[in-house]
Amino acid sequence: MELSFLQYNIVYNLFSLTIAVMFASGVYFLATSGRIAERYRPAMYVSALIVFVAGYHYLRIFQSWDAAFELSGAAGEMSRSANYTAAADHVFNEAYRYADWMLTVPLLIVELYIVTKARDASKSARSSMTALILATIGMLATGYIGETYTADTGGLTMRFVWGTISSVFFAYIVFRLYSDVSSAQDYLPGKASLLAGNTKLLLLFTWGFYPIVYCFPFLGLTGATSFVAVQSGYTIADIAAKAGYGLLIHHIARERTIHEGGVVSDAAAAAEGRSRSTGTATADGGTSPAT
Amino acid sequence: MELSFLQYNIVYNLFSLTIAVMFASGVYFLATSGRIAERYRPAMYVSALIVFVAGYHYLRIFQSWDAAFELSGAAGEMSRSANYTAAADHVFNEAYRYADWMLTVPLLIVELYIVTKARDASKSARSSMTALILATIGMLATGYIGETYTADTGGLTMRFVWGTISSVFFAYIVFRLYSDVSSAQDYLPGKASLLAGNTKLLLLFTWGFYPIVYCFPFLGLTGATSFVAVQSGYTIADIAAKAGYGLLIHHIARERTIHEGGVVSDAAAAAEGRSRSTGTATADGGTSPAT
Numbered sequence: 107m108e109l110s111f112l113q114y115n116i117v118y119n120l121f122s123l124t125i126a127v128m129f130a131s132g133v134y135f136l137a138t139s140g141r142i143a144e145r146y147r148p149a150m151y152v153s154a155l156i157v158f159v160a161g162y163h164y165l166r167i168f169q170s171w172d173a174a175f176e177l178s179g180a181a182g183e184m185s186r187s188a189n190y191t192a193a194a195d196h197v198f199n200e201a202y203r204y205a206d207w208m209l210t211v212p213l214l215i216v217e218l219y220i221v222t223k224a225r226d227a228s229k230s231a232r233s234s235m236t237a238l239i240l241a242t243i244g245m246l247a248t249g250y251i252g253e254t255y256t257a258d259t260g261g262l263t264m265r266f267v268w269g270t271i272s273s274v275f276f277a278y279i280v281f282r283l284y285s286d287v288s289s290a291q292d293y294l295p296g297k298a299s300l301l302a303g304n305t306k307l308l309l310l311f312t313w314g315f316y317p318i319v320y321c322f323p324f325l326g327l328t329g330a331t332s333f334v335a336v337q338s339g340y341t342i343a344d345i346a347a348k349a350g351y352g353l354l355i356h357h358i359a360r361e362r363t364i365h366e367g368g369v370v371s372d373a374a375a376a377a378e379g380r381s382r383s384t385g386t387a388t389a390d391g392g393t394s395p396a397t
Numbered sequence: 398m399e400l401s402f403l404q405y406n407i408v409y410n411l412f413s414l415t416i417a418v419m420f421a422s423g424v425y426f427l428a429t430s431g432r433i434a435e436r437y438r439p440a441m442y443v444s445a446l447i448v449f450v451a452g453y454h455y456l457r458i459f460q461s462w463d464a465a466f467e468l469s470g471a472a473g474e475m476s477r478s479a480n481y482t483a484a485a486d487h488v489f490n491e492a493y494r495y496a497d498w499m500l501t502v503p504l505l506i507v508e509l510y511i512v513t514k515a516r517d518a519s520k521s522a523r524s525s526m527t528a529l530i531l532a533t534i535g536m537l538a539t540g541y542i543g544e545t546y547t548a549d550t551g552g553l554t555m556r557f558v559w560g561t562i563s564s565v566f567f568a569y570i571v572f573r574l575y576s577d578v579s580s581a582q583d584y585l586p587g588k589a590s591l592l593a594g595n596t597k598l599l600l601l602f603t604w605g606f607y608p609i610v611y612c613f614p615f616l617g618l619t620g621a622t623s624f625v626a627v628q629s630g631y632t633i634a635d636i637a638a639k640a641g642y643g644l645l646i647h648h649i650a651r652e653r654t655i656h657e658g659g660v661v662s663d664a665a666a667a668a669e670g671r672s673r674s675t676g677t678a679t680a681d682g683g684t685s686p687a688t
Contacts, residue, residue, distance in 0.1 A: 115492060123496040126453045130446045130500070137427060137442045141435070177486055188488070 107192050113334045114175055114190040120341050121168040128161030131349040135356065143369055146359035149220040153352035156210045156217070160348050163206035164341075166199075174198035203340060204250045210348065211246065212239040218283065221358045222290035222302060234286055238279055245275035249320065262323065269320055276317060283309060298361035305354050312347035315339060398483050404625045405466055405481040411632050412459040419452030422640040426647065434660055437650035440511035444643035447501045447508070451639050454497040455632075457490075465489035494631060495541045501639065502537065503530040509574065512649045513581035513593060525577055529570055536566035540611070553614060560611055567608060574600060589652035596645050603638035606630060 132154045139150035174197060175190040219235045252268030255261030287306050291299045319336050322328075327335075363369060423445045430441035465488060466481040510526045543559030546552030578597050582590045610627050613619075618626075654660060 115490070119490070119492045119496050122454075122457060122493065123500065126450045126496070126500060129453065130450050133427075133449060134442055134446055137430070137445065138439065177488070 107330055107333065109175060109190045109330050109334065111188050111190070113330055117334055117337045117341075118168075118171060120338055121164055121171055124341050124345055125161055125164045125168060127345055127349050128157040128164060131352060132157040132161065135352055138356065141363070141369060142356070142359045143363040143366060145366075146221050146362060149217045149355055149359055152213050152217040152220070153355055156213050156348050157352060159209050159213075160206055160344060163202045164344075167202050170196070170199045170202065200253065201250070204246060204253070206344075208243070208246050211242045214347070214351065215239060215242065215279075215283070217352075217355055218287070218305070221355050221362070222287055222294065224290070224293055231286070234282065238282055241275045241279050241282075245272050245279065248272040248275070253320070265323065269317075272320075273317060276313075280310070280313060294358075295361065295365040298358050298365065301354055301358045301361065305351065305358070308346065308351055308354060312343045312351075315343040398621055398624065400466060400481045400621050400625065402479050402481070404621055408625055408628045408632075409459075409462060411629055412455055412462060415632050415636055416452055416455045416459060418636055418640050419448040419455060422643060423448040423452065426643055429647065432654065432660065433647070433650045434654040434657060436657075437512050437653060440508045440646055440650055443504050443508040443511070444646055447504050447639050448643060450500050450504075451497055451635060454493045455635075458493050461487070461490045461493065491544065492541070495537060495544070497635075499534070499537050502533045505638070505642065506530060506533065506570075506574070508643075508646055509578065509596070512646050512653070513578055513585065515581070515584055522577075525573065529573055532566045532570050532573075536563050536570065539563040539566070544611070556614065560608075563611075564608060567604075571601065571604060585649075586652065586656040589649045589656065592645055592649045592652065596642065596649070599637065599642055599645060603634045603642075606634040 135150050135154040135157070139147050139154075142150055173195075174193055176193045177188050178191045215235060215238050219231060223231055248268050249272035252265045252272060255265040255268070284306055287302050291302050294302055319339055322332055322336060426441050426445040426448070430438050430445075433441055464486075465484055467484045468479055469482045506526060506529050510522060514522055539559050540563035543556045543563060546556040546559070575597055578593050582593050585593055610630055613623055613627060
């Protein structure tokens, strides 16, 4: 496969930008976790894990992209006339994406359940989460098997069969998430409920992109242009579905924190306890309080 | 392009120094965030994100510079007579700067609005910020398109057209930031108002550098000397506009924190309000107030 200077560099620079986005948002999620009530704080740690895992995989993807193509033709300072051809000793490794999704997609679901859970977290929410996590593993494993059959190897039938099985899991996951978040919206306070609605839309639009890309070979979309479109599309979807999603989750958690009386640290809780008992003591005994 | 030993190494060492500055200031912004009131603290996190993202990009820029030139001629221990010529297999990647700006410039604006906001943050400030962030995307996207047309490719007319569109966004951003910070100076307490004035000047001088550099090819400034001047100039401007700017923002936030009674967490403030009312109750009852 031959890529033009521009095609190669769009993907190259997008991969690099994604590394920066993932690691920076991880630092942000950790740094701001103190603003979130302890009850929802684990969601911030999970957010950070997700983007750190994705950041690691984009480091590998970037490296693999760099090694898989070689500059050929008239090279020179910012030369627009140079092309990039496939290297003889390295093949671009698509499997990094599946490894990444296998780790991050279950965590995305966990995160969502943490911030949308009811005050009296029910058993059914927990079993819903377990079922969904198992479904993501089924979706990704069968999707990956199908992905290894490409138009080049003439395995489009097998790609279709495995892709269909994967899609069943996908449809189940999206439907279940959608309906669970919808019912959570009933008890979420005003703005948090609104943000949960945005999260549903984000899930639909970003996750919906993956099966569309999967279908490209059926539509005869192969070659350099489609390859560049697929890589860019997956990458933009990953930024939205991980860093953007994490930011929405953070805002939901922050709204619930404010709504439930702010972050109560150990020290503040102790001070509160003291002022309360002080008040009681003086009222009772009519004497000066300690402190 | 051929660079002298000195030319190559000025840029090389400046890039390396910048990596150190960016990561070190990021650690500083995080470490000192506890000295800032919770209301302004997110600005410290955003400062840290900006310099970490820039630090990452300077790591990449450094690496790209290293790979794009080869030592030729009389080499030897610290040889001043050697030259550096463009490598055959790697082109210096200017796009890292645009990827960096695309992420950091919107964050620089967010940061400024966090520390200059009024006590009763108005809706107009938020819409002002959103408009500015959209304008930065317009500025950078059109600027990048123009940047790809160089004197070498004979595309100076296209560079001029895209550069002009980008400049319209640029002028709007600088004007709007300038006037918004000016009106914030009215309610900022003494020293914080002074520091906000310094921030306006810093913005003007560092941001003003970028369009000037962009115009170099129109002035016939091409070749090694101009290339080295551009790289050094962008780098020094980045240090001032990110690490230096972050330090100013930190000082403004610190002044406001002191002025508003030091670091008080949400919960502590709530507890304080409660203990104060407790104090009143005891005062009514004829006893000493709490604390």
